[in-house]
Amino acid sequence: MGLALELVEISKTYNGLEVLQGCSWTFEAGLTHVIMGPNGTGKSTLLRLCALIEVPDRGRVIYLADGQPLAPDLALKRRLTLLLPGVGVFNTSVFHNVAYGLKIRGMGSKEVEERVGAILETVGLAAKRRQRALDLSTGQSKRLGLARAMVIEPEVILLDEPTASIDQENSEIIEGIIKKIKAERKATIVMVTHDPAQAERLADRLLLMRDGKIAPL
Amino acid sequence: MDTIFQGFISAFKLILALNPELLKIIWLSIQVSGGALLLAILLGLPLGALMALRRLPLRGLILNLINTGMGLPPVVVGLVLYLLLSRSGPLGFLSLLYTPGAMIIAQFILAFPIVTSLSHTAIVNVNPIIRQAARVLGANPLQEALTVIREARYGIITGSIAGLGRVTAEVGSVIIVGGNIAGYTRVITTTIALETDKGNFDLAIALGIILLTISLLINVALRAIQRLGRTSSGVILWD
Numbered sequence: 001m002g003l004a005l006e007l008v009e010i011s012k013t014y015n016g017l018e019v020l021q022g023c024s025w026t027f028e029a030g031l032t033h034v035i036m037g038p039n040g041t042g043k044s045t046l047l048r049l050c051a052l053i054e055v056p057d058r059g060r061v062i063y064l065a066d067g068q069p070l071a072p073d074l075a076l077k078r079r080l081t082l083l084l085p086g087v088g089v090f091n092t093s094v095f096h097n098v099a100y101g102l103k104i105r106g107m108g109s110k111e112v113e114e115r116v117g118a119i120l121e122t123v124g125l126a127a128k129r130r131q132r133a134l135d136l137s138t139g140q141s142k143r144l145g146l147a148r149a150m151v152i153e154p155e156v157i158l159l160d161e162p163t164a165s166i167d168q169e170n171s172e173i174i175e176g177i178i179k180k181i182k183a184e185r186k187a188t189i190v191m192v193t194h195d196p197a198q199a200e201r202l203a204d205r206l207l208l209m210r211d212g213k214i215a216p217l
Numbered sequence: 218m219d220t221i222f223q224g225f226i227s228a229f230k231l232i233l234a235l236n237p238e239l240l241k242i243i244w245l246s247i248q249v250s251g252g253a254l255l256l257a258i259l260l261g262l263p264l265g266a267l268m269a270l271r272r273l274p275l276r277g278l279i280l281n282l283i284n285t286g287m288g289l290p291p292v293v294v295g296l297v298l299y300l301l302l303s304r305s306g307p308l309g310f311l312s313l314l315y316t317p318g319a320m321i322i323a324q325f326i327l328a329f330p331i332v333t334s335l336s337h338t339a340i341v342n343v344n345p346i347i348r349q350a351a352r353v354l355g356a357n358p359l360q361e362a363l364t365v366i367r368e369a370r371y372g373i374i375t376g377s378i379a380g381l382g383r384v385t386a387e388v389g390s391v392i393i394v395g396g397n398i399a400g401y402t403r404v405i406t407t408t409i410a411l412e413t414d415k416g417n418f419d420l421a422i423a424l425g426i427i428l429l430t431i432s433l434l435i436n437v438a439l440r441a442i443q444r445l446g447r448t449s450s451g452v453i454l455w456d
């Protein structure tokens with residue numbers, strides 16, 4: 001049923017600027033939470049804290065399984081993932097980009113081969129598996145990022161503007177994939193978008209981020 | 218004019234005949250410079266990576282020392298190493314003076330700062346998003362570091378080739394600590410110096426041609442690697 005995520009009074013300051021200001025919220029397990037809000041209000045910062053790749057200055061980010069808090073160790077980190085707004089494509093082939101998360105978990109090459117192949121079909125990049133990933137277009141890179149995230153079968157998937165600055169066609173493909181993840185009802189999704197119609201289509205919970213805090217929209 | 222022409226003719230004859238003395242000298246050059254480069258990579262890459270990825274104490278000082286080391290005059294390296302390795306010196310008990318081992322150490326000292334500094338630069342310049350991407354995909358700290366280093370591989374290879382370029386062409390340090398002993402510590406550069414001095418131009422010219430060819434190959438390799446790192450030609454280097 002996925003993990004729930006509870007934010008307790010989290011604050012984060014960069015260079016004297018308090019981006020998150022005692023933000024509290026609970027993201028329920030298995031639902032899709034879509035966050036909207038103006039630029040610079042701390043949405044990306046929030047997702048990085050949720051992904052446990054940065055720590056808040058104050059407050060706590062707590063993951064819960066059946067109401068029980070989990071220790072923020074590598075084992076927990078490997079149950080989550082974040083699609084960064086810039087993706088962060090590795091300078092390797094498309095295949096190796098997607099295989100990365102499986103290989104570092106020690107999966108055997110045969111199973112890696114199968115799983116990566118299947119995901120590449122899903123995101124429509126199967127024909128490009130041997131290509132240099134840096135040569136992909138922006139939209140294809142986002143699809144690659146999504147494939148890289150999905151292949152590790154995360155229980156929490158954090159998406160930072162997955163359809164920003166890409167064309168309509170790629171945008172629709174990506175939205176379709178998110179709908180698919182959602183339909184499986186296994187993962188908890190927290191997503192940031194600037195597209196109100198898209199938010200409407202995808203969200204179980206619509207949220208607004210403003211002045212470093214989250215509120216229902 | 219005539220002697221120069223004759224010298225070239227004889228030189229080409231030596232090369233084409235695969236003259237054993239010539240081959241021996243070239244082989245020792247490869248062993249000495251190759252060995253020095255290997256050591257420089259083995260020690261320089263981890264140090265460069267450590268300085269790029271961790272907050273080391275005295276990092277600024279170490280970086281300054283290493284950058285200064287990139288410009289060390291080979292003769293000074295040779296002199297200092299000679300003093301250390303000579304019979305009455307602090308490392309005299311190793312009996313390394315006038316051996317290929319001493320020559321490897323000398324060239325290692327010359328290559329190490331270059332390999333370290335260029336590896337450091339390459340790794341520092343990797344976009345921070347690569348580190349974040351590794352982490353969100355579940356990398357542990359070691360895997361994260363290796364991912365960043367892998368991303369810098371073209372720069373690291375470039376640095377290694379630059380280090381090789383520096384040592385293959387130098388004569389100052391190896392002639393002092395190697396002693397230029399025939400059949401034992403004679404490498405391409407020291408032989409050219411000696412044979413020219415003796416007026417024996419055939420061998421000197423032959424070795425000069427070979428050294429130029431090696432330098433050319435090193436430069437071609439450098440350019441090829443730099444191009445590979447930049448281009449979008451679809452070439453995969455991690456399969």
Ligand SMILES: Nc1ncnc2c1ncn2[C@@H]1O[C@H](COP(=O)(O)OP(=O)(O)O)[C@@H](O)[C@H]1O
Nearest residue numbers: 014015017019038039040041042043044045046
């Ligand atoms: N790593 C960082 N270092 C310094 N400032 C940062 C950093 N990350 C974000 N900020 C600042 O925090 C504010 C919020 O950024 P961000 O979380 O990206 O907002 P949003 O995603 O809502 O547009 C911005 O003013 C941004 O400049």
Ligand SMILES: [Mg+2]
Nearest residue numbers: 043044045085
């Ligand atoms: Mg943002």
